[in-house]
Amino acid sequence: MSKANLFYAQSGGVTSVINASACGVIETARKHKDKIGKVYAGLNGIVGALKEELIDTSKESASTIAALRSTPAGAFGSCRYKLKSYQENQREYERLLEVFQAHNIRYFLYNGGGDSQDTANKVAQLSQEVGFPITCIGVPKTVDNDLPITDNCPGFGSVAKYVAVSIREAGLDVASMCESSTKVFVLEVMGRHAGWIAGAAGLASEQEGDAPHIILFPEIPFQKDKFIRKVKSCVKKFGYCAIVVSEGAQNPDGSFLADAGGKDAFGHVQLGGVAPFVAEMIKEETGFKYHWAVSDYLQRSARHIASATDVEQAYAVGKAAVEFALAGKNAVMPAIVRGKGKKYSWRIGEAKLSDVANVEKMMPRNFISRDGFHITDKGREYFAPLIAGEDYPTYKKGLPQYARLKKVLAEKKLKKWRP
């Protein structure tokens, strides 16, 4: 039998460093040609495996693969597709194993969040049962930073850096104009369930008066009166008020803030996000002139301002995943372990997929200040090293040069997949 092949897939919302993990996987696999044959990547994630659309990464040059390290988004395509449970959709799992068998794939590396780790875990179990054992290794990724065990998730540090840099810069803009113009600025950031990203934006404020002055977390039920009082006091003290609001900010009843005012008289969903909603609320209550921004995908694809720490860690988990597989480990995920010393350090540890799957790590309450509007020193200590360092892409004619893949598909050997 020829050497076993490896299948790698990207899953869920992409980040500015998930391709750095892909780079780590492929470069490491190429160093072990004695043990690993081809690295196939799923075209559009796991869907590529079901459809037998396997990108043959051996057709990509070493320099293209190296360029993945500084290319944002999912170069092989990702997807929002969660395999159902084995009980609910046995055929999907059987198909996966069939495709793996047809292409002599014995290693399955799945790069994603909690759902993906769960899928990888199930595939590991089933493959044992059917007598075609697949080594399944998870590769952590999510801007939401909500995976357990690992100290942080690759992808988070870069979005954290983007929002902190952005609110610092926009804050200076507002500060310079506030005497005669805009007094309130609201930046909406990602994080539907937890305030990790919003919290990281708090790093921008290093001295009293620095932006952001207020952070609205999903963890802290929104109290309008208290909030408006805080806005007024900031404008009085500093001349302006810069606010970061998490898209997941909630009313005391658990409904999303933006949803509350989010429908017009016909029941149409409000077009704006939570930033315009909060800005308009402030205008109504105080009369202050406002501006708002919603960076949306910009924040999670901003490779131009990625955190060097994040890029290194993203690469390292990809590399470690291959090394775990070669060391005979199975159903595990490389995790980032923070050193105990005062100076930040990290190393790669190991987490069982069964411990990672479907567990959401929330932000500790002691990262949020007592009044609920900012982060604590404890929070700062956690966030600061994750945004440290710059790792600039190469530029040509003023624009970052990102990898362009050929995406040559392996020849199909099976019948067409009919879901």
Place this chain on the structure above:
Amino acid sequence: MSKANLFYAQSGGVTSVINASACGVIETARKHKDKIGKVYAGLNGIVGALKEELIDTSKESASTIAALRSTPAGAFGSCRYKLKSYQENQREYERLLEVFQAHNIRYFLYNGGGDSQDTANKVAQLSQEVGFPITCIGVPKTVDNDLPITDNCPGFGSVAKYVAVSIREAGLDVASMCESSTKVFVLEVMGRHAGWIAGAAGLASEQEGDAPHIILFPEIPFQKDKFIRKVKSCVKKFGYCAIVVSEGAQNPDGSFLADAGGKDAFGHVQLGGVAPFVAEMIKEETGFKYHWAVSDYLQRSARHIASATDVEQAYAVGKAAVEFALAGKNAVMPAIVRGKGKKYSWRIGEAKLSDVANVEKMMPRNFISRDGFHITDKGREYFAPLIAGEDYPTYKKGLPQYARLKKVLAEKKLKKWRP
């Protein structure tokens, strides 16, 4: 009599490089201590002159002034305050001259757009008439790129780079998810009257299929059917459609696009901008899942991704303004003159304030493709060199370090200004 002092003020919406011009002014003035005494900067622009709130820049260290070169927004404060005509408000002009006289100010450098150049021109004329001649030099600045004579305006190149980088990155994000998720992405950019900024975003598209696929310019009356057809054809061809829309995009009747659908049943103004409006329109017509972003102030304060060309030019116009003043010129503005060669080159030329004041330079129609949805090679040729080069600020703990000024005010000598 002691050496004459210089007054410098920042005006209107700030940019990520206006402080580089301030740096050019102050550093150059400091090199000519034989001729120029102090450099005063208006606290919050021209309002600082009226209120006699003059920042004594001699109290700032050389390193702080040097740091201005890489600090976004208006470090001395700016304002949206246009002096009325002399006929309408003679007192304001008299007050300005009174303050200048009290502080022995003989040089007035005004860093702004068309309005500011107009003000500087008027002050030059009046000062002659009253027998206290002030040398008035304009310093060009505007993200809108709408000043005449000068080939481009400092501030524009950096916002242009920001939007081109951002749409490239967000485009890759959408491309990687479009198979199973978001198919349409809309980025709103500044430019209420002209599509310069939106046009520059077109640079990101270098090969067929690259984002952005569609640009909506204020110059091209919006045609819904044609637009929707184009969106559909992009999704069919490329799997997704990335759109850049200028905030000034207009209906055929000249009304702003966002205004048309901008009120709910109670007549409340729609909270969202034009991006959510366009995104929702597409959803209604095609059913495509969308995302949208509004970068607002982020784009004009994004010093972290400033164009090196822009920074150099911003510094150069500040430097040249002082040199013009010392050379005995008056009522002029340094302008950027593009060289004729194929390789981009530029030098500082000279424009009369009377020729610059209140003239808005529109984007040539031949920069926009025939179908109205993209830029031409002619446009590319113009835009490309303006975003060339990176000029990164210094980082500490993962965040850009921006100048913090002491802003020590000169002692007041006059009665309080009552407008």
